Amino acid sequence: MDPLPFIDLKKQFELLAPALTRALTQTAAAAQYINGPQVAELEKALAEYVGVAECVACANGTDALTLPLLAWNVGPGDAVFCPAFTFIATAEVVALRGATPVFVDIEPVTFNLDPRHLEAKIVEVEKAGVLKPRAIIPVDLFGLPYDYEAVAAVADRHGLLILEDAAQGFGGGYGGKKAGSLGHVGATSFFPAKPLACYGDGGAVFTDDADLAAVVRSIRGHGAGADRYEHLRLGMNSRLDTLQAAVLLVKLDAFPQELDDRQLVAGRYEEALAGLAAVPAVPGGRLSSWAQYTVRVPAEARPEIIDRLKAQGVPTMVYYPKCLHLQPAFERFGGRPGDLPASERASREVLSLPMHPWLSPDDQSRIIEAFIDALQLG
Ligand SMILES: *Cc1c(COP(=O)(O)O)cnc(C)c1O
Numbered sequence: 001m002d003p004l005p006f007i008d009l010k011k012q013f014e015l016l017a018p019a020l021t022r023a024l025t026q027t028a029a030a031a032q033y034i035n036g037p038q039v040a041e042l043e044k045a046l047a048e049y050v051g052v053a054e055c056v057a058c059a060n061g062t063d064a065l066t067l068p069l070l071a072w073n074v075g076p077g078d079a080v081f082c083p084a085f086t087f088i089a090t091a092e093v094v095a096l097r098g099a100t101p102v103f104v105d106i107e108p109v110t111f112n113l114d115p116r117h118l119e120a121k122i123v124e125v126e127k128a129g130v131l132k133p134r135a136i137i138p139v140d141l142f143g144l145p146y147d148y149e150a151v152a153a154v155a156d157r158h159g160l161l162i163l164e165d166a167a168q169g170f171g172g173g174y175g176g177k178k179a180g181s182l183g184h185v186g187a188t189s190f191f192p193a194k195p196l197a198c199y200g201d202g203g204a205v206f207t208d209d210a211d212l213a214a215v216v217r218s219i220r221g222h223g224a225g226a227d228r229y230e231h232l233r234l235g236m237n238s239r240l241d242t243l244q245a246a247v248l249l250v251k252l253d254a255f256p257q258e259l260d261d262r263q264l265v266a267g268r269y270e271e272a273l274a275g276l277a278a279v280p281a282v283p284g285g286r287l288s289s290w291a292q293y294t295v296r297v298p299a300e301a302r303p304e305i306i307d308r309l310k311a312q313g314v315p316t317m318v319y320y321p322k323c324l325h326l327q328p329a330f331e332r333f334g335g336r337p338g339d340l341p342a343s344e345r346a347s348r349e350v351l352s353l354p355m356h357p358w359l360s361p362d363d364q365s366r367i368i369e370a371f372i373d374a375l376q377l378g
Pocket of ligand 1: 060061062063086087139165167168188189190201203
């Protein structure tokens with residue numbers, strides 16, 4: 001049997017081919033490859049979708065996290081609190097600024113930042129008096145929005161800024177709010193594997209703060225002021241290509257239906273697997289964008305389960321096999337095994353199954369059967 005794709009982007013292209021081909025060809029023919037009109041059009045559409053006043057498109061999700069940190073002047077001596085069970089970019093951007101990432105444990109059920117442990121770590125840093133607590137970077141891991149009310153309450157008590165890492169959460173929501181709008185500023189990614197994706201790298205920053213957006217916009221383009229060759233500050237080159245904006249405009253139109261279809265796929269997994277494996281929980285009031293469908297399996301059986309699924313043509317991924325506080329890149333911050341028990345346990349138990357809106361019921365049944373077989377053998 002042919003192996004199934006983990007995310008079927010070829011199917012998406014087939015479905016959207018007429019509109020995508022037209023958009024790509026027209027954009028190429030118009031020859032405004034940088035800052036073409038599609039970029040501003042996309043920023044407006046994205047701001048509307050997320051429900052914020054301002055959107056600044058940029059080159060990738062990592063830059064979308066970096067730009068607000070630069071705008072806030074986060075640097076040496078500052079502490080930024082973030083999870084260790086996430087993609088490296090969440091904490092990498094902090095360390096690259098010369099600031100210190102302070103790793104916080106997760107809630108086992110949601111895989112997201114634990115607000116109680118967050119407050120304990122903030123108090124610890126305040127008491128030590130060496131670093132200045134500045135910001136929190138909560139992550140909407142696997143598409144599930146973080147507990148923004150609890151995190152905002154902690155942030156308010158300690159005077160901290162919140163930068164939401166919505167790289168995986170785009171499309172998700174909490175109450176009446178959309179992912180990307182849950183903190184003071186939100187960052188997302190349009191990397192091909194994310195819920196809303198372009199044909200290469202792309203990202204965006206979201207905020208209701210017009211002054212912050214103006215600074216982020218300036219930093220995105222070499223710190224320019226109103227005049228393109230007057231530079232108010234040091235910045236970077238982090239524009240989103242016009243071609244990527246054109247692709248995203250087409251895909252954004254199709255996105256609400258895709259998001260609905262992701263719910264159906266997740267529902268079918270839950271129905272078939274609940275009771276057999278630890279399926280992901282979506283607490284009341286939250287909507288996951290299902291960037292990943294991540295279950296837990298017994299740690300010692302995981303390698304064999306992966307092999308058996310692979311033999312059946314079912315790809316899986318382990319996001320993330322090693323917590324950030326234990327990565328060599330962050331060694332100087334002194335993380336030790338046992339520091340973050342819930343994060344470390346998750347890294348040993350998680351397994352992500354194929355998840356995308358184009359997964360047919362037949363293919364999904366094949367995945368489910370193979371997974372149940374593998375579990376029983378495991
Ligand atoms: C993908 C991702 C990023 C980085 O996005 P890029 O566009 O790849 O730079 C940051 N944080 C998380 C949680 C991600 O999943």
